[in-house]
Amino acid sequence: MSVVNPRRIHGYADSQLQRTKTDPADAALIARFGTREEPQPWEPPAAAESRLQELTRAKQALQKKTRPQNRLKEAGDETVRQTYRESLEEIDGKIEELEGEIQEQVEENQNLGGRVSLLRTIPGVGLQTAAIVVSEPRSLGRFESAREAAAYAGVVPSHHESGTSVRGRPRMSKVGNARLRRALYFPAMSALQCNSAVKALGDRLKERGKKKMVVLGAAMRKLLHICYGVLKSGHAFDPSLDPGT
Numbered sequence: 437m438s439v440v441n442p443r444r445i446h447g448y449a450d451s452q453l454q455r456t457k458t459d460p461a462d463a464a465l466i467a468r469f470g471t472r473e474e475p476q477p478w479e480p481p482a483a484a485e486s487r488l489q490e491l492t493r494a495k496q497a498l499q500k501k502t503r504p505q506n507r508l509k510e511a512g513d514e515t516v517r518q519t520y521r522e523s524l525e526e527i528d529g530k531i532e533e534l535e536g537e538i539q540e541q542v543e544e545n546q547n548l549g550g551r552v553s554l555l556r557t558i559p560g561v562g563l564q565t566a567a568i569v570v571s572e573p574r575s576l577g578r579f580e581s582a583r584e585a586a587a588y589a590g591v592v593p594s595h596h597e598s599g600t601s602v603r604g605r606p607r608m609s610k611v612g613n614a615r616l617r618r619a620l621y622f623p624a625m626s627a628l629q630c631n632s633a634v635k636a637l638g639d640r641l642k643e644r645g646k647k648k649m650v651v652l653g654a655a656m657r658k659l660l661h662i663c664y665g666v667l668k669s670g671h672a673f674d675p676s677l678d679p680g681t
Contacts, residue, residue, distance in 0.1 A: 438475035443611070445469055484545040489571035491541060495534040495564075496615055501527050538567050557672035558662055560627030560634065568619040569663050576668070582661040589616040591657040617656070624655040632675045634658050 448469045454461065481489070501524060508520035542552050542563065548570060555566035569576065579585040586592050590612025610617070627634035634655050641651045666673050 437478050438470065439478045440469075440475050444473075448473075482547075484541065484548055485571055488538065488541050488545075488548060488567055491534055491538045492564075492568045492571050492619075493615060495531055495538065496568075496618065498527050498531050498534070535564060539563060542567055551667060554666050554670070554672060555663055558627075558659070558666060559631040559673075560623045560659060561663065562623070565619050565623045568616060569660075572613055572616040572619075576660075576664045579664065582664040585664045586657050586660050588612050589620070589660055590614065591617055591620065591653065591660060593653075616660075620656040620659055621652075624652055624659050627659050628652070628655050631659070631662075633662060 445466060449465055452465065452468075454465055480486075504520050504523050504527075508517060508524070511517045511520060542548050548567075551570050552563060552566040555561050555569055556563060561569070573579075573585070573588055576585045579588065583592065590610045624634070628638045628651070629635065637658050638651050638655055641654055646654075662673060
């Protein structure tokens with residue numbers, strides 16, 4: 437059995453000019469896709485990895501508290517404002533509980549603990565970020581290259597060019613695992629200050645006049661490349677070995 441991004445199937449259907457949308461037609465299309473593309477077999481995650489993923493996803497879901505925060509700002513009645521404040525305090529408490537559970541899950545499992553410890557040798561990557569990097573793709577080391585891992589997270593640049601007249605600005609593709617991509621955002625900001633390899637890249641891009649978000653996107657990609665290298669090699673991060681510094 438294989439697990440495939442539905443967008444790939446949808447794109448394949450468009451390429452085949454399929455106009456009929458029925459269960460038998462879809463089944464035949466998916467069968468043709470599997471025969472032609474030969475997607476990788478799916479391997480179920482270990483129980484410990486599955487639980488860690490569930491914990492990190494729950495934490496990320498709770499961190500999306502923009503709506504109650506906005507309503508607190510808009511509310512004029514003090515009773516309503518107090519209700520939103522209490523709601524936000526409860527959410528913060530649940531987030532702290534989940535962080536504790538995540539730490540316990542990592543410490544109790546030797547395999548997870550070893551990989552998280554390796555990632556934490558990278559300046560800018562803390563325990564909570566490392567837990568997401570480990571649990572979302574199960575293991576970055578399963579990818580053939582760092583670029584493949586970056587594509588999985590959707591942090592590779594997307595170019596829009598045609599002939600000599602169309603030269604759109606490259607953008608982050610964002611076609612990939614949004615949870616992993618979101619987990620890299622703030623660590624990349626930190627790494628631009630404290631990680632010599634990421635900082636060197638950021639400084640070069642700034643000298644070339646690149647905008648802030650372009651630099652940050654490149655830092656996210658660089659940080660994920662470093663995570664991939666550390667997990668693939670099984671060795672702690674050594675900035676002197678990074679060719680980009």
